[in-house]
Amino acid sequence: MIPFNKPYLTGKEAHYLYQAVYSEHLSGNGAFTQKCHHFFEERYGFGKCLLTTSCSDALEMAALLCEVQSGDEVIMPSYTFVSTANAFILRGAKVIFVDSRPDHPGINEEAIEALINKKTKVIVPVHYAGVACDMDKIMALANKYELLVVEDAAQAIDSFYTGKDGVKRPLGSIGHLATFSFHETKNITCGEGGMLVINEERFQARAEIIWEKGTNRSAFFRGEVDKYGWIDVGSSYLPSEISAAFLWAQLENIDVIQQQRTALWKAYYEGLCRWAKESRGQLPVIPDYATNNAHMFYLVCHSPEQRTQLLKHLKENGVQAVFHYLSLHKSAFYREKHDGRILTQSDRYTDCLLRLPMYFELDAMPVISELISKAN
């Protein structure tokens, strides 16, 4: 059986877990958390970084920092994970769902402007499969209408966007805020985990306070204030040093991990080009302005029936392929709240997208063979 996902261990995880355990600092914001923060800030030039217990929690912090309130509207793709929407709904926002692009499950940048009104506060582009949204277009809208941009970069570690100015920028460094996931299905993992990136300087002090349960504890320990107390809302968003130690072992090996995943992705792409033509299936499209971080390899079938047959065939032959999101605007929770717009592409990816196994230790060849055999 070839599973869909298998977490990769670099070999140093247990070593660093021991270090954390015997450091006698197990709660959050210790040495390993600091190492992870610095890693991201230095390697990618991110603004302030704060590890969180999940990408969902990072999105909730973002919603608090944007001061999203009842009556505000937040624009995001319908084809995304529930947490993208929940984080803003928990603050009382109305979510306005946008369709995906015809060539890619990412948000259709051209469809956003018509949905902006006086209530709009935030745009949340989701870099699906680690492939950049067209950030020049989104940031131009944000500037024009004075909106905030939260990049949902859950899948987008070590991926880049090249704007019209020719500068190649890491995803997560462009929006006012950005969120990452280290869930076990991600390229870099600690089981459950996430990170908030605060690029906008005016949010950085408050982000740290919200992260520390609404107290100015961090400023106190840096000697910036005389005493610390409750000064804002907040929660306990910080992960333990146990989680951070595990994550550190992964980050140290990010180049090895990315190299191997990229090789697998290319093997899939090259091995399946002919299959795609013969089966009228669609392989992933990487726009010129985007890079590929090899987070995911997906196919878009020409019909729901083709997907069902392929999933069945692969399963019968020991390969666990899976579909992905269900359009959020059609969910039991939101369909009555949605404004009735038909989101064709989102529904097409809901019905026809299929993800192939993708993990460090995968041998992609048997998967490719099974797909090719089905095409013939």
Added chain:
Amino acid sequence: MIPFNKPYLTGKEAHYLYQAVYSEHLSGNGAFTQKCHHFFEERYGFGKCLLTTSCSDALEMAALLCEVQSGDEVIMPSYTFVSTANAFILRGAKVIFVDSRPDHPGINEEAIEALINKKTKVIVPVHYAGVACDMDKIMALANKYELLVVEDAAQAIDSFYTGKDGVKRPLGSIGHLATFSFHETKNITCGEGGMLVINEERFQARAEIIWEKGTNRSAFFRGEVDKYGWIDVGSSYLPSEISAAFLWAQLENIDVIQQQRTALWKAYYEGLCRWAKESRGQLPVIPDYATNNAHMFYLVCHSPEQRTQLLKHLKENGVQAVFHYLSLHKSAFYREKHDGRILTQSDRYTDCLLRLPMYFELDAMPVISELISKAN
């Protein structure tokens, strides 16, 4: 130097961490999470248990389950951790702070009824130092006025309350909901962690949905529904299997841990009786209806000056003693929102309470000697 706290390792943590890592299930709700849930449900007869990433997160789940909304009032002690209040404020509630008891920092049960009005929705008793609030009185008020009770049992693992009916019940099993902490300062720890207990059956299905980001994923995997999707608000409250594995190693040794802490607590109490008389200090009071889980050993000084001197003396002699909460009704964040009632006891504990070092491997004798030397 004798630190205030030092996390205790049972010796099996690393072993179970390895097991979790090599099980290839690192995200939440795996085998170790299930073991922990069953442990609590069986040993203490709790309703449904759900591990969370912190007690703060468990309190936020409780606030969602109670359907706390803007305009609702929630009653809790002022002498508590900020998360008790934040969780409800994040849902739009107004927090009504109550004074502490003269004999104990727990909520003054007699002061609650006068604060109940039509807007009141929830009472949150905090079992300070693991010592029970008088739950008969609180549950009677909840019944009389149709309120919900969330026990903040962050410090109260393995502690009990004996009601007028003579039945000895574990703390966390009495309110409609209860929350626990496994932060590194607690008797049982995984660095950062918590748990929600759902005793009220009508909340149990929804709790699981909220825990799973607002989806019915768990019911789907049990075969109870045909497909799963977004049906409610929610977040990612579940900790990784790495955290759960660590916690399991601690839970297996709970009796050893509790025995040792209890012995230390008794040594402090007996060693400091004379000091208390001579110094006009107050030792902890355990009411007849409560047990002592030896989470904390504190002294209440007769004046803020006495506390300052004691803290200084202990520090100079290598003992790290610390104060505790600052009355929340007087915080920078809430003083303008508070209704102006003076909460004398809460302020007294803010100014005069001092916590002594308390951890498994502590030798209490040098601490006692330093205190006695100061009394003479």
